[in-house]
Amino acid sequence: xxxxxxxxxxxxxxxxxxxxxxxxxxxxxxxxxxxxxxxxxxxxxxxxxxxxxxxxxxxxxxxxxxxxxxxxxxxxxxxxxxxxxxxxxxxxxxxxxxxxxxxxxxxxxxxxxxxxxxxx
Amino acid sequence: xxxxxxxxxxxxxxxxxxxxxxxxxxxxxxxxxxxxxxxxxxxxxxxxxxxxxxxxxxxxxxxxxxxxxxxxxxxxxxxxxxxxxxxxxxxxxxxxxxxxxxxxxxxxxxxxxxxxxxxxxxxxxxxxxxxxxxxxxxxxxxxxxxxxxxxxxxxxxxxxxxxxxxxxxxxxxxxxxxxxxxxxxxxxxxxxxxxxxxxxxxxxxxxxxxxxxxxxxxxxxxxxxxxxxxxxxxxxxxxxxxxxxxxxxxxxxxxxxxxxxxxxxxxxxxxxxxxxxxxxxxxxxxx
Numbered sequence: 411x412x413x414x415x416x417x418x419x420x421x422x423x424x425x426x427x428x429x430x431x432x433x434x435x436x437x438x439x440x441x442x443x444x445x446x447x448x449x450x451x452x453x454x455x456x457x458x459x460x461x462x463x464x465x466x467x468x469x470x471x472x473x474x475x476x477x478x479x480x481x482x483x484x485x486x487x488x489x490x491x492x493x494x495x496x497x498x499x500x501x502x503x504x505x506x507x508x509x510x511x512x513x514x515x516x517x518x519x520x521x522x523x524x525x526x527x528x529x530x
Numbered sequence: 531x532x533x534x535x536x537x538x539x540x541x542x543x544x545x546x547x548x549x550x551x552x553x554x555x556x557x558x559x560x561x562x563x564x565x566x567x568x569x570x571x572x573x574x575x576x577x578x579x580x581x582x583x584x585x586x587x588x589x590x591x592x593x594x595x596x597x598x599x600x601x602x603x604x605x606x607x608x609x610x611x612x613x614x615x616x617x618x619x620x621x622x623x624x625x626x627x628x629x630x631x632x633x634x635x636x637x638x639x640x641x642x643x644x645x646x647x648x649x650x651x652x653x654x655x656x657x658x659x660x661x662x663x664x665x666x667x668x669x670x671x672x673x674x675x676x677x678x679x680x681x682x683x684x685x686x687x688x689x690x691x692x693x694x695x696x697x698x699x700x701x702x703x704x705x706x707x708x709x710x711x712x713x714x715x716x717x718x719x720x721x722x723x724x725x726x727x728x729x730x731x732x733x734x735x736x737x738x739x740x741x742x743x744x745x746x747x748x749x750x751x752x753x754x755x756x757x758x759x760x761x762x763x764x765x766x767x768x769x770x771x772x773x774x775x776x777x778x779x780x781x782x783x784x785x786x787x788x789x790x791x792x793x794x795x796x797x798x799x800x801x802x803x804x805x806x807x808x809x810x811x812x813x814x815x816x817x
Binding site for chain 2: 457459460463464466467470485488489492493494
């Protein structure tokens with residue numbers, strides 16, 4: 411399956427970015443083949459509002475079935491849920507570590523946003 | 531006296547005395563014979579009513595337009611989400627999602643929708659109250675709902691409610707961003723209240739930068755002034771802005787304020803300060 415991991419850089423050795431909406435990159439990985447590519451989230455780094463919503467749209471366009479990040483706010487959570495994308499929070503360390511933990515089923519799926527929204 | 535004048539009382543820093551000056555000005559204006567109105571546009575924390583003790587005659591809600599989606603007409607084309615600059619609407623997985631609190635009510639999504647699936651509905655942000663104080667001052671204020679971030683539409687509603695009065699005194703919110711701009715845009719004259727402290731003057735500087743952008747005639751009033759403290763006087767000289775009046779740092783003024791009383795009721799000697807200020811404002815505004 412295809413998943414997206416929020417990251418500070420463009421490789422598997424990059425650190426996971428704990429923020430979903432304002433991460434620098436999404437590492438989109440095919441967990442079956444191990445192929446990956448980095449998708450820029452540049453447009454949302456300095457967005458005044460709606461970064462979580464727009465980031466959800468970006469990963470949705472990549473056709474991922476799940477996202478992994480440190481945290482997920484309410485608007486991103488709602489958007490991802492409607493898009494039919496599973497959300498896993500509590501990631502840390504490198505993208506490669508996180509990917510391994512995900513494959514081993516060590517990450518739990520989030521049932522709700524784990525941080526508060528901004529602006530509203 | 532016939533006049534048609536709108537004066538806003540603003541400041542960069544909060545707590546400098548906007549409300550004190552506004553309510554006292556409204557009272558001396560009414561006593562002088564002007565048909566005066568007091569408009570509290572500090573809708574996040576209106577408090578002019580504590581001093582003017584108005585009788586409220588009318589109260590009505592104020593809403594902002596947000597999109598309502600007719601899912602039968604929607605073809606999930608995504609045009610609404612593409613035009614929205616605020617991420618308040620988007621189409622994802624064949625569903626249209628709206629985030630009403632992020633909507634600025636521009637109506638762009640409605641125009642972009644090819645199937646007329648979007649109409650407007652109202653989202654209440656607060657309410658306006660109108661009345662009169664002491665039988666001679668027209669009173670208006672807005673109260674923003676708790677947790678609401680969209681204050682400019684409510685501020686404009688307060689201004690529009692009072693627009694037909696001959697002399698309007700607008701009590702503006704502090705700062706230099708959208709709420710202040712909504713409160714002072716298009717007025718005839720702005721007085722900026724400051725205190726002679728580094729904090730007061732720093733924020734006065736920001737307010738002056740803002741007001742120059744807007745191109746509104748303005749002057750400064752120093753509150754809690756001290757004869758030996760020249761900070762504010764020097765600052766005004768340096769920035770070439772007129773210092774219209776100084777209100778002394780007098781404990782009696784603070785005590786009156788804390789009891790919700792007008793300055794000159796507690797310290798009658800100060801009546802003249804506000805009368806002179808009013809005369810100066812009218813003169814300056816007519817220049």
